[in-house]
Amino acid sequence: MNQHDLDVLDEIQRRVLWLATRIVDAANHDRATGDGVKVGGHQASSASLVTAMTALWFAHLDAEDRVAVKPHASPVFHAIQYLLGNLDRSYLPRLRARGGLQSYPSRTKDPDEVDFSTGSVGLGAAAPLFAAATRRYVDAHFGARPHSRFVALIGDAELDEGNIWEAVADPATTGLGSVMWLVDFNRQSLDRVVPGIRINQWRGQFEAAGWHVVEVKYGRRLAEAYARPGGAALRDWIDAMPNEQYQSLFGLAGPALRKQFLDGAPAEVGAFVEGIDDEELGPLVTDLGGHDLQAMLDAYAQCDAVTDRPSVVFAYTVKGWGLPIAGNPRNHSALLSTDQVDVLRAAQGLTRETEWDRLDPSSPAGIRAGARREALSRAPRERALGVTVPESTGVRANKPISTQEVFGRVLVDLARDREVGRYLVTTAPDVATSTNLAGFINKTGVFAPTEQRSWTEDRMLRWTESPAGQHIELGISEMNLFLLLGQLGLSWDLSGQPLLPVGTVYDPFVLRGLDAFLYGTYSGSRFVVAGTPSGITLAPEGGAHQSTITASVGLELPGVTFLEPAYATSLDWLLCDALGQIAGGSAPAATAAPTEDGAYYFRLSTRPLDQAPFEAARARLGDAVLRRQVVAGAYRLVDAHQAYPHLADAPVVQLAASGAVLPEVLAAAAELAEEGIAAHVVDVTSLDRLYRSWQRTLRQGVRTATVPSVPGALRSAFADRVPVVSVHDAASHAMAWLGSALGAPAVPLGVDEFGQSGTVAELYELHDLLPGSIVNAALAALALR
Secondary structure: OOHHHHHHHHHHHHHHHHHHHHHHHHHHHOOOOOOOOOOOOOHHHHHOOHHHHHHHHHHOOOOOOEEEOOHHHHHHHHHHHHHOOOOOHHHOOOEOOOOOEOOOOOOOOOOOOOOOOOOOOOHHHHHHHHHHHHHHHHHHHHOOOOOOOEEEEEEHHHHHOHHHHHHHHOHHHOOOOOEEEEEEEOOEOOOOEOOOOOHHHHHHHHHHOOOEEEEEOEOHHHHHHHHOOOHHHHHHHHHHOOHHHHHHHHHOOHHHHHHHHHOOOOHHHHHHHOOOOHHHHHHHHOOEHHHOHHHHHHHHHHHHHOOOOOEEEEEEOOOOOOOOOOOOOOOOOOOOOHHHHHHHHHHOOOOOOOOOOOOOOOOHHHHHHHHHHHHHOOOOOOOOOOOOOOOOOOOOOOOOEOHHHHHHHHHHHHHOOOOOHHHEEEEEEOOOHHHOOHHHHHHHOEEOOOOOOOOOOOOOOOOOEEOOOOEEEEOOOHHHHHHHHHHHOOHHHHOOOOOEEEEEEOHHHHHHHHHHHHHHHHOOOOOEEEEOOOOOOOHHHOHHHOOOOHHHHHHHOOOEEEEOOOOHHHHHHHHHHHHHHHHHOOOOOOOOOOOOOOEEEEEOOOOOEOOHHHHHHHHHHOHHHHHHHHHHOEEEEEOHHHHOHHHOOOOEEEEEEOHHHHHHHHHHHHHHHHOOOEEEEEEEOOHHHHHHHHHHHHHHHHHHOOOOOOOHHHHHHOOOOOOEEEEOOOOOHHHHOHHHHHOOOEEEEOOOOOOOOOOHHHHHHHOOOOHHHHHHHHHHHHHOO
């Protein structure tokens, strides 16, 4: 790049620095919040990436490239989008305001186009890696898309996050030459200047994982100084200088800086800088490569040239570059004073009237911004898959069967569907066979970028690896599972191809991937995940493998629909409904649930259940009515007045339950009938949909000052306002709200302590889930009337 172009880029980066700084300043000093809570922002953390991001957007990226921006650099991103003409000026003073610019880049809540949400550090770094893995899969199955580079801009402190290294080490992410991570190597964390530099350790870890490593340490002035006689001593001293000493130079000038710089230096260094005056010495010795536009562009070109593996660039920067707080140990959340902002504005040649102006469109900088806007513009993407998922696969169960086994059968049946099957892609963290994906794998194969020879033959499991495979196997990392599912669920946007992603994981370990699960759903991703086996019903495995709070997590996560069916046909209907919603944004006509936008979490079990009770309800209600109620969240499995006509005038109680505990609940209902009590049994297939329907009516009542109605889903399953006992192989509070929703006394039974090894009956006894305890709970609920 010639000097003219570099000068133009330098003008642009100075304007980006100003706008990013002023965006934070306006949020804190121009806007009255009225609540006394600090607005905050990160002027220093933004400044350190101004050069790298200016070089990317104004000289390097193509329209098909996708970038994750370091959370604290969001003001820089928005400043760049504004200069490119992609953001309205009205948003600039509205950082961290309702309806304004989000604190950190958000796919779903920011007004400008964000490729990857970032915020919880480490996740934004790994997301482009799994997006590239998704693109590799899409290209292999549906034809090559236009080439994209997947870029992550991350802070050096993010490399302390364990999920970073889980992602780097996973076999599913090897060989992704389209990936570039750019590490903002400013050697400061939130609390301090980092003592010591871990570059050698990190370089070794990346290289051991097969990555290409680039360091951009020095700018042109230092590089030229090193080439002069005696310059080697200067380089050796700067390399050897303690990080704390080097960082302290940024707050000094003149003789004070010279004294600090030479403290402890060899005599040769003092002799070398003796001829350099005080005004030149500071800019020379603090000339870092991360703030040299040409050096950064050269680094990007080096990464483009390496196509067989991911690249990582360590860009040496100073936190607070170009600002009076540069290098200050406490600058992470520091704000420039209004006087300092006034000085910075004047240095830019701006006034209060012109401070938010874009670049003059007739100037070289404005012309480049206009050209880059055109070069980076994208066509709209289509999210709908355009296929119809059947309402049911017609799965048959003539004997007791578990929901985990049914899940695997339904996937195999869907894989046989010519219209739907090619879009299914499954993944698991080394638990595919133990979560019943073996049938799907036998049918579709395992994905690998190149054909892999199989050295053993297993008649039960054909582990054939090729580019045609539709199962992506991961190492033992639940974080990677949810990161990959999140990117598979965004493939319509980031790779131009909608998919039907399905993942499986041991239910207790959903919690180990919870941060990435939340990240995916916050980003608007759509996928299915099955947590299986679940609860203390996994009795012999002991407390470490028995999930108790996952039902509550599924119920409470925004953007997630939690489902816990007990019977084969209900699972078939629910899974087909979920995939149908993902495929087209609209479910089959029989569903009572509104169109949902998010992920689906199935909590399943390995306990075989007799299917006769469900078939009896099916005969009583008919498929159309029963399916509508199953999908809506609950149905009456046993109507006591129809099952026991002689109890027409008896006291009535309702037993509500989900999943594996239904046999005990049915036995309790029979015992209660013998004691002259009519017990309806309600199978709750989705606590989530029931709860949301109840909340919608409550919120409507609150907002309109009217009496809330009972929603249809609750009204159909719980026709009587009578005492209720909830029974759940999960924490009891997950279903405890049913009493409030029904306006009736409630006794919740569940698992509120860690489990242990034993039989199902032994553990159910310990946690009051046997029929006798349920009967006693029903009597207690009746007594509370």
